[in-house]
Structures are given as structure tokens and as C-alpha cells.
Amino acid sequence: MDSERSKHYPLYRRQVVARLLRDRGDMLVVAGLGASAWDITAAGDDPLNFPLWGAMGGAVPMGLGLALSQPGRRVLVVTGDGEMLMGLGSLATVALQSPANLGIVVLDNEHYGETGMQSTHTAGNADLAAMAIAAGFPVCDTVWDDAGLEAALPLIRNGKAPVFLNIKIRAETPPLVLPPKQGVVLKNRFRLALLGAEE
Template sequence: MAFPPNQPVSREQAKVMNRFDITKRMVALLRNEEAVIGGIGYTNFDLWGAGQRPQNFYMLGSMGLAVPIGMGVALAQPRRKVIALEGDGSILMELGSLATVAARKQKNLTVVIMDNGAYQITGGQTALTAEGADIVAIAKGCGLTQSAWAADESAFEEMIALSLREDGPWLIGCRIDSAKPVETTERDPPILKDRFMRGLGVKGS
């Protein structure tokens, strides 16, 4: 099943949304202990701010590895849906991972890209996404045929719901503004990992 046909054809046509708002909307749609992997930076901070869940993993520093980590969780637990949340600058560092996800046809994985065209946490320097690199087009070129830009907030919610219901892999591109995140993730790696493994049922609760 593909996304509905009313999707914007390009990054330019997608509505610029607020990262924290759509992160909250996404988290509100999670009903089945889905795993969520937060990449670095403000994407991560707003996932933390949207309400901590035992099934959330918060990456710290390994820029670009949210999709691979999500892929690994998806391989280990094929019956659980997994969402990898990643920024545009981050995914630009690891575009090959999109080809890997496509080649493996990882059914239980959804990739959500937060694209503000900038390296916001380091001062808002322009990213290549603001100069013509279209992550959805790149994803399709990698073989992720179920990739689309979210037209607006309600389209985003529909796409998340669809990706949680039907086989993936999916990629949802989101244009976002440059609002500051609402909170900052606590930087305590062993505790973040321990909570996540208990949340996934790998360690006893």
C-alpha cells in the first residue's frame, strides 16, 4: 500500500510545520509500544519533550545513526513497529542507510525526516537540503518507493497512522520551522539504554 495520491510533489510544496507540534502528534498515535529512535539535536530534544516513553531511544552524538539503529531494532523485533526520527543534516551523513533499508525491505520500519534546511543546533548554518537536495526524492531513488512529503499536519497524522498499520518501509518528509526545542534530553547513556531495553521487553521490567 502506498501513501494517498494527494501528496506534495516536492519539498517546496510541503507546508512548514512546527517540530514539537508534529512530534507530539506522532507520539499521540502510538498505541502498541512502538519503538522510536531519536537522532541527535533538536529532533531528539523535542522527542524527549513530547513525553518520555520506555520505548524511546535517545541517541547522543553518533550523528546519522538513527536510521541504522532503528533498522537494528526492527531486525531484532520484527513484530514491533519502529520509527526512526532524524534531522535533514543527519540523514545527509548516512544516505546509504536508506538504500540498506530499501534493499532489506524492512517492513516494520518508518523513517521520519525533520527538514528545516539548516544545522540549527550549531547556529543555523544552511544545509544542502535548502540548496536543492530533496530527501524524499533521494529516498525514492534508493528504492524506498513508499516515501512522501507531508502536505500539512493532518496529512502527517494520516501518514503516520498508515505506516503503523501497513507494511513498510516508509519515509515521511516533514518541513519544519526553526523554533527552539521545548526541553533538553538528559545525557546519561547507560540509563537511556537500560530504560529502552526494558521498554522493549529485552530486560525484565
């Protein structure tokens, strides 16, 4: 376990997420609980964002259900290493369905950010991109720097198969930018923006 190394990674989470969501078009975005949810909100709150406040381990399967229901839309899951580690089996579930419109981005700072910055397993030898490959993802990569991020963007926007990117980011605690907390509000605004008024 090396709890120090991620303090020197060059990519900053807020800049990465702003880059991912710039020119997002009509992309649907699910964020795992904690810092990832604050990151997508800092990039610009949007009715087509679904930031989770709980349900740890559920971001990827939630993105899968959404992607299967909306095959014509891009779906992006943005989550953290701790949240991803709790739902690793869901990578095999996604790979089996293989929705072409789903991208998964893990913001991997090798720490649990909401609970006191304890190290996660990725500060040791756990390699999330290798796990995604082993689960059956056809397109996987680990991104370490700006050049890698720029190269990966077209896969997120226009990939023809489910994409898994583990982005190594600096361990830091940017200011909180909180989305609405009420689940009913988040659900209603998302469905209204995507599906229109209920019949």
C-alpha cells in the same frame, strides 16, 4: 540556497512530533541527535525512546537493527535533515532489507539547529524524499501541511513496507527539553521495558 523560505513553513516540529507519538502504543522510537531528540522528549519521555546524543548519521541504521530484531513491533526513526544527510547510504541499506515495521521521519527545517542554524543542502536543491525513492523505498512522501501529516499517519502506524516521510517544518528554536544523557541509562531502561529483566 534559500535560507529564508523554511521560516515560513506552516508545520511546527513539536506539534508534528506530538502528533506522531500520540497513541504510540508500544512503538519503539529512535531519535537522531539534537533537536529531534529534544522533540521526542518534549512529547513525553518514555523508556522505549532512544534519543541519540551523538553518533551522527547513525539513527537510520540503528532503527534498522532494532526493526530486524523486533519484527512484531513498530519502529519509528525521527531525525533531522542534517543527521539524515550524513547517513544517506543507509537508506539503500534499509530498502534492501525492506522491513515492513520501520518508519523514518525526517524533520526537515533546512538548517543545522545545534550549531547556529547554518543552511543544510535541503535549503538548496537536495530532495530527501526523492533520494529515498532512488534508494529503493517503496513508500515515500514530502509532507508540507496538516492535511499531509494526517494522511501520512496510517503509513507510520500500519504501513506494510518501510516508509520514508520528509516533513518540511518551520525553522525555529523551541525550548530545550533534554532526555537523560547517560547512554547506559538509556540502554538499560529501553532493554528492560522491551525485553524484561536479564536472565
